[in-house]
Amino acid sequence: MQYIHELEDWPNFFWDDGKLSKLLATARFHQGRLLGHMETVGLAKKNETNLSTLTADVVKSSEIEGELLPEDQVRSSIARRLGMNIAGLIPSDRNVDGVVEMMLDATQGFEKPLTKERLFDWHAALFPTGRSGMSKIAVARWRDESSRPMQVVSGPYGHERVHFEAPSANKIEKEMAGFVRWFNDESKLDAVLKSAIAHLWFVTIHPFEDGNGRIARAISDMQLARSENSKNRFYSMSSQIRDERNTYYRILEFTQRGPNLDITQWLEWFLSCLNRALINAELTINDVLNKARFWELNEEIPLNDRQRSMLNKLLDKFEGKLTSTKWAKMTKTSQDTALRDITDLVERGILIKDQGGGRSTSYSLKPF
Numbered sequence: 001m002q003y004i005h006e007l008e009d010w011p012n013f014f015w016d017d018g019k020l021s022k023l024l025a026t027a028r029f030h031q032g033r034l035l036g037h038m039e040t041v042g043l044a045k046k047n048e049t050n051l052s053t054l055t056a057d058v059v060k061s062s063e064i065e066g067e068l069l070p071e072d073q074v075r076s077s078i079a080r081r082l083g084m085n086i087a088g089l090i091p092s093d094r095n096v097d098g099v100v101e102m103m104l105d106a107t108q109g110f111e112k113p114l115t116k117e118r119l120f121d122w123h124a125a126l127f128p129t130g131r132s133g134m135s136k137i138a139v140a141r142w143r144d145e146s147s148r149p150m151q152v153v154s155g156p157y158g159h160e161r162v163h164f165e166a167p168s169a170n171k172i173e174k175e176m177a178g179f180v181r182w183f184n185d186e187s188k189l190d191a192v193l194k195s196a197i198a199h200l201w202f203v204t205i206h207p208f209e210d211g212n213g214r215i216a217r218a219i220s221d222m223q224l225a226r227s228e229n230s231k232n233r234f235y236s237m238s239s240q241i242r243d244e245r246n247t248y249y250r251i252l253e254f255t256q257r258g259p260n261l262d263i264t265q266w267l268e269w270f271l272s273c274l275n276r277a278l279i280n281a282e283l284t285i286n287d288v289l290n291k292a293r294f295w296e297l298n299e300e301i302p303l304n305d306r307q308r309s310m311l312n313k314l315l316d317k318f319e320g321k322l323t324s325t326k327w328a329k330m331t332k333t334s335q336d337t338a339l340r341d342i343t344d345l346v347e348r349g350i351l352i353k354d355q356g357g358g359r360s361t362s363y364s365l366k367p368f
Helices: 017-039 041-064 072-079 093-107 116-126 169-183 189-204 212-228 237-242 244-256 264-297 307-314 322-331 335-347
Strands: 151-156 162-165 351-353 362-366
Touching: 017 189, 017 212, 017 264, 041 072, 041 093, 041 212, 041 237, 041 264, 072 335, 093 116, 093 162, 116 169, 116 212, 162 244, 169 189, 189 212, 189 237, 189 244, 189 362, 212 237, 212 322, 237 244, 244 264, 264 307, 307 322, 307 362, 322 335, 335 351, 335 362
Parallel strands: none
Antiparallel strands: 151 162, 351 362
């Protein structure tokens, strides 16, 4: 089996611009629309969206590698480092802070050049104890000949399947020097395409004993921030990759085993994944803004805690139909109390009665 890094022309990638032009134009359109949309909202909502996106990026990028980080700790760590004064901050573990520091350095410092030393700092932040799980690893330096061949494998012991084998350790210094030089070069290559290529290139070199996937995604996010010239993150590529993790690994393996350096299919998948991430972010932000508008319109109306809680559930895409029975069960009140709460909201013009009646009576938010 020959991998792409063993080909004579490595790393002179090529691709079919004709197959990518529409996907790239769509990604650029959604990027612009999302950024433009966020310019119309207040600072508080913008900061909250940025915080939520960065939190998702850190949590999901680690989850792709099978590491589950506490979301509340990640959120608190990011908020502290960005100087956000929000309620409910809690202490965060050292390993959480390390992942956060790497991601924030990549996205908030996107204008700074990528260097060997900066990559070593990121790696040290990811592994503050010098261990990956129970194993001691080389931290803040390239993997060396003392480690086993860097392979991605699956299957039971003795029957493993090798999906990919990275370049030998004695080639890493030269390989990474070339990668860093290319990444910092201000070429005419579209910045979004460069993000996709950087992701593939770095993870193919696999320069560290561990953490390569997370660092590859941080580099990719850094380049996406450059493509938008913005420190604010309003969509999470890592969240979308997590949702498509099996396909992500399949297209990586397919590309890395390619008979040549044509990476068109990888770029097609990356751009499609990016478009889905951007569209999902737009939908989420629209829901958040819609919810904020609802409460602004109804801020003067006196409501009890049960009503506020149930209205928020309706605004958060309540599943099924709202009935007085469901209201009573979810608020832990009697059927009579539930019906009084609902009737009050109908009289105030907040809820409307759906078609039907009797035991099947259900209610919905009045359009606003």
